[in-house]
Amino acid sequence: MHILLVNNSAIPVFGYGGTERVIWDLGKTLVQLGHRVSYLVPEGSSCDFGQVLPIRPDQPWDAQIPADVDIVHFQFNPRTEVGRPHLVTEHGNARKPKPLPLNTVFLSRNHAQRYGSTQFVYNGLDWSAYGPVDFERPRPHYHFLGKAAWAVKNVRGAIRVAQLAGVELDVLGGHRLNLRRGFRWTLSRRVHFFGMVGGPQKNDLLNASRGLIFPVRWHEPFGLAIIESLYFGCPVFSTPYGALPELVPESCGTLSAQAPVLAEAIRSRQWDPRACHQHVQDHFSAATMARGYLQFYERVLAGETLHREHPVIQGEARDLPWTN
Numbered sequence: 001m002h003i004l005l006v007n008n009s010a011i012p013v014f015g016y017g018g019t020e021r022v023i024w025d026l027g028k029t030l031v032q033l034g035h036r037v038s039y040l041v042p043e044g045s046s047c048d049f050g051q052v053l054p055i056r057p058d059q060p061w062d063a064q065i066p067a068d069v070d071i072v073h074f075q076f077n078p079r080t081e082v083g084r085p086h087l088v089t090e091h092g093n094a095r096k097p098k099p100l101p102l103n104t105v106f107l108s109r110n111h112a113q114r115y116g117s118t119q120f121v122y123n124g125l126d127w128s129a130y131g132p133v134d135f136e137r138p139r140p141h142y143h144f145l146g147k148a149a150w151a152v153k154n155v156r157g158a159i160r161v162a163q164l165a166g167v168e169l170d171v172l173g174g175h176r177l178n179l180r181r182g183f184r185w186t187l188s189r190r191v192h193f194f195g196m197v198g199g200p201q202k203n204d205l206l207n208a209s210r211g212l213i214f215p216v217r218w219h220e221p222f223g224l225a226i227i228e229s230l231y232f233g234c235p236v237f238s239t240p241y242g243a244l245p246e247l248v249p250e251s252c253g254t255l256s257a258q259a260p261v262l263a264e265a266i267r268s269r270q271w272d273p274r275a276c277h278q279h280v281q282d283h284f285s286a287a288t289m290a291r292g293y294l295q296f297y298e299r300v301l302a303g304e305t306l307h308r309e310h311p312v313i314q315g316e317a318r319d320l321p322w323t324n
Helices: 019-032 109-113 155-165 199-206 224-231 259-268 273-283 286-301
Strands: 002-006 036-041 051-054 071-074 086-089 141-145 169-172 191-193 209-214 236-238 253-255
Touching (some): 019 036, 019 286, 141 199, 141 224, 209 224, 224 236, 236 259
Parallel strands (some): 036 051, 141 169, 141 209, 169 191, 209 236
16 A cells, blocks of 8 residues: 655654654554655655655645555645545644534544544554653652643643652743743743753653653643653643543652642552553554554545544633642
8 A cells, every 4th residue: 555644744763752653653653564654844844754744735735646656644634625536634723613524534432422423543653663661760750741832731740749749840842931822931940941852862851760640631642741741651640631641651650730749649559660661662652553543444444434524623622620
């Protein structure tokens, strides 16, 4: 099967990445499974296992799709007519209830349900690219991983949990002084800021962390920060929103919308880093993700339409309750 993966961001990943990292690992794994993969992505991209084509937003999609492509996999709503068999992965939470394409797939059960759907594939990653985990290494701090400038990620809440628990916090994805999307100045020297990190630096910091404090105030469609942290043996202390209950079993963390509850879980319980590590390897690998998408590709190529009606987001996804 020849699969064309379409995205608006360049590959490979040079920083933290998100969707770019997922589709890179998806394409690489599909090739390992015997398929051919091409990418339609911005100029400047490169790939050593698949053809790279420059995306042209001003041209019709059908004019950009090679004739020998079997199925096109968009990572966003193409918004205009596509005359070839195609699939769309929705990666976010829409702010307005606008209909999505009939062949849309979501990132988790909760994500799909909130769009009136049952069609989803969990994200997965190629864990071999992250290197080994050092379970014997001293782990003095906890961490937050995400774009701290986004209010829904609730870095303020993470700092509050760390203060209540009496632990030090490394913020990966933010700065001590924030002037974007609201003023924030963090005085505490028990909170350490590393800016936007990726690659070996991020992995090294996660490999030295005791756990992830991540009290998001929106319905996470999936949560790459969750599975990356679990891979490095870090239990997760987060809110019970979106996909979080699907990703974090009781043996791997605590979910609550109350800071004192999360702080108490950090103080009072011993967690097994190896169980956290094994959980993501068993459930959220790139191979599992690729097999899930292959099933959808085959359904679409067989002439099936995934939804009878266009999926539309239902309910509010942001500003969810949080108690300091």
